[in-house]
Amino acid sequence: MFSDYEVVIGLEVHAELKTKTKVFCSCKNEFGSEPNSNCCPVCVGMPGALPVLSKEAVFLTIKAGLTIGSQISPLAVFERKNYFYPDLAKAYQISQLEKPICVGGGIKLKSGKNIRINRIHLEEDAGKLIHKSEVIGTFIDYNRGGVPLIEMVTEPDISSAEEAVEFLTKYRRNLIFASVADCKMQEGGMRCDVNLSVRKKGDKKLGTRTEMKNLNSFKSVQRAITYEAKRQIEELEKGNAIRQETRKWDDNKNRSFTMRSKEEAEDYRYFPDPDLLPVRISEKTITKAKAELPELSEQKRERYVREFSLPKYDAEILTNELDTALLFEEASRLTNMPKQVSNFIMTYVLAKKKERDNLSVFDVISADNLAYIIKAISTNELTRPNALMLFDMVCFTDKDAKSEAVKSGFISKLSEAELESVVDFLIEQNAQAVKDYKLNQVKVENFFMGQLMKQTKGKADVNKGRTLINEKLQKYKN
Amino acid sequence: MVSLKDITTIKLAEAIKSQQISSEQAVTYYLSNIKKYEHKNAVLEVFEDALLKAKEIDKKIKARESVGALAGVPFIIKDNMLCYGKKCTCASKFMEDFVSPYTATAVDRLLKQDAIVIARANMDEFAMGGSCEHSAFGACLNAVSDSHVSGGSSGGSAVAVALNMCSFALGSDTGGSIRQPASFNGVVGFKPSYGTVSRFGLVAFASSLDQIGPITKTIGDAEFVYSFLSGIDEHDQTTISLPISNSKISSLKGLKIGIIKQVLEIAQNTPNYSHFKKIIDVLKNCGANIQIIDMKEYDLALPAYYIIAPSEVASNLGRFDGIKYTKRAEQAKDIGSVYTLSRTEGFGEEVKRRIMLGNFCLSSGYYDAYYKNAKRVQKLLKNKFDEVFKSVDAIILPTTLGGAFKLNEKTEEPTSMWAEDMFTIFANLAELPAISIPNGKTADGMPLGVQVACKKLDDLKLLKIASLIGGVLNV
């Protein structure tokens, strides 16, 4: 029965902008501070206080729009969205309705399907309620109140949970690569509402839709969509009508339930905020935003293939996350060995990152340390096993890889006399190899190098050792 | 020795600076009048630190330290302006215990000139009303009669100036709230062009119409005080700077003064029309060129105003929800009843009436018909006035329909109270500067005013023209 239906999904995605200050005052935009420490009369909605629009927030919104090919409006208007809730200090949220900053745009999925974007607008976030207990009550932390949020709204072009997640992944990646937002889902830095309806395949008319609010992980989005699509189809099959309503997704129970019906829906009584003049966005500002827009994930991917001849697959892995790409680029610059850097990151660094959730690859290892390890392997300053041991030792620490290598005795500390005595000893011990020298010099020298490293547990200086072996064997040349 | 009775702000400032009189003496004098006229209920609170501040200023002056232009001059603020550490109630139970966490820019600018704020004045709750009877702390009585209203909403400020409770006062004007009470109490009330005085720290009534302005004894004082009030404020994005005046007006001769036909038609049927007519004759005699302007849009101003202002106030007062600030209903059990009960108990009737009207006008399905259309009317009016001021230098009209009415005369009939704004709201809708100056008295001795308005941002030209007119009227 499910195959007879198609699912129609539209998304509304909120992301907190990475500005230094809040959107309408000069308070710090910072997560995790002492409750109500980043507050002023403006962002707690004191009587008489007035909003002053942050240019930086507008600029970042423009950049966000540029990453998805939006038109930037020459004139944007801020409106008041009026509703009562204790976390909303003024009983209205300054948002945008009729004239948002970014209009249109789209994101292409792997399948080639384009998901059209309706708009991105700028608004302020609300505070946060902290429920203690029945007895103690509920507290309000206004630190988040006034933090700039961009809300992106898609057209109803998405037809499955998988498409939704792919779309969200790409949009999120754009914002992160463009340095517009951090989109830390677990901190509420990115939240998603899902509008969903189903209809019989071939039907032109859209079905009645429901809205699911504030999904804060891609996994929740995926599960909520799967659940809701199934629920709606089952209702229709039973001959029931779908009620237009807002539903709340419960991650623990893995189901959604009615929050409010259409009749109870808020009337937000939008009107232009008289405290803020319409914002004129000049061609110059847009050009500046375009010029400043950093390379996005897909551009990097193409460049890595083109410039470093990396396999497509590798380039994709390296550009999935901004931190990985940046580590790769920096270590490659330091070593000039992109291929080796790429391999090392893919094999070791990313595995390490997985061990600890939510850390950046830069927390795993610094570009300097990574570059040192890769160079040291290639020059034989470190044996591969020692290099990997060293990697383990410096991971998640501030330690300097080179000094750790020295401290741990991974690098030669043999004196020249010691080195010579070992070489002499090896020549004495391996008469057959010495005899073979005149037949194949390279092979024998390599044999003695191997023996030397083995005998010294890698402490021999590679270059000095090779020179010495070569010198000593000269007399057996003929 | 200089007499403090009815002394102008300009003269008082000079006298204090030249040590002919001390700030302490001035403050003491005004405080004694506050005490004397306590029954008028013009003042809600006297600031205890005023005398101390005055002594400090006196000391500075004696020590020949540099002081501001308003050094030691006592003034009163309308109780909807914030002054750090002091209460601000908007004459509402909702803000009964509210202590200002910062100072309003307009107040701050005067304090920077070393003026001394000595009290906060009574008003209609949240500046809504035209009689000062809608104060949660009791009505403010007219300066000349205990049985008449003081006007509103800046009634307390106007009475305070009229009865020498301060040198000058600040009021706010959203639909006539400075000009009408000034007229009712025989003083000068100036509403500047929208945007020339910062609204930061003024508890908002209708944000797009609110404007702070001075209430003074003379037009010269209005100009003097305004020169410190006006200017760009980084905290208020709607502020604009005043262009440098290049007006060379020095006499009424040849001055083109307009009278709106539609205003005249209403005014003709009011009992005090003769007062207004007399001025016109005087102006004509002085060589002014009086022109009648046909403005059909004028009649739309009142209904448009009573859509826009309530809509904005419905939104602005949402924050008084029983969560923060003082009044949370005691019987409230859940979040819904906290809102409903607190707001039902906390707001006065007039405030509730306007909030409900405003929410209706903004609600989906009615927004286009009401709010959007009202904004369209506002735009029409602005355009029309732009056109009018191409052919006249100023317009002149009565400030009010008549003198102050009796207490309780209009409280039962809100729309007749609203009609009181008939001659004042055009200036708010079109963002024009307008001033009310005293113009005689009614038969029963109640003061009357006449109003002059100019093009937006022509505030200095307006003050000049007003002073010329005031000159022939002996204001």
Ligand SMILES: [Zn+2]
């Ligand atoms: Zn703030």
